[in-house]
Amino acid sequence: GQSLEQPSEVTAVEGAIVQINCTYQTSGFYGLSWYQQHDGGAPTFLSYNALDGLEETGRFSSFLSRSDSYGYLLLQELQMKDSASYFCACFSNYQLIWGAGTKLIIKP
């Protein structure tokens, strides 16, 4: 089957760095995406990795290792507004297959 595994919850302190891991098992893998979703809100696109390596977008970075079927999202200089759920997702047959999401809790 196709699945993505990520931790259900991660806690960090404001100003710190946090890493959210994602392992996947899919057929026809085309790349790994990351989305942020605040409670009651729409998922918003953060990043996409098609090739191995690190992609950086401001305070957020995303990494992919295709040989390990593994990726992570790195959030730096955490702010309280970063408190949200983060989802990894990958494309298969023109649809996004999603992980169950990681709830990021940030403490002052």
Next chain:
Amino acid sequence: DAGVTQSPTHLIKTRGQQVTLRCSPKSGHDTVSWYQQALGQGPQFIFQYYEEEERQRGNFPDRFSGHQFPNYSSELNVNALLLGDSALYLCASSSGVGRATYGYTFGSGTRLTVV
């Protein structure tokens, strides 16, 4: 530039009833995908519409059907509602059928409660 617009935002229905949810894609987008998100879970793909046709379908029963109009807007219809259909229904738009490298644009969703 308007993003994806979904209506209504909230809806309460009784078991066995039928419901229609609506979605207007982001300007410039021609592809609409529908997802169901249960509480505490990731979204599950229902189907995708492009050029007014259903192009891909996820593992959902025939009670779930849809339509895309010439202006690219879309409807999701669910018949014979079950309690388990209670969820957030998300519409995502993109340009062209494919892998949407730069990400889908999601609406804020319709929260459907079946009682």
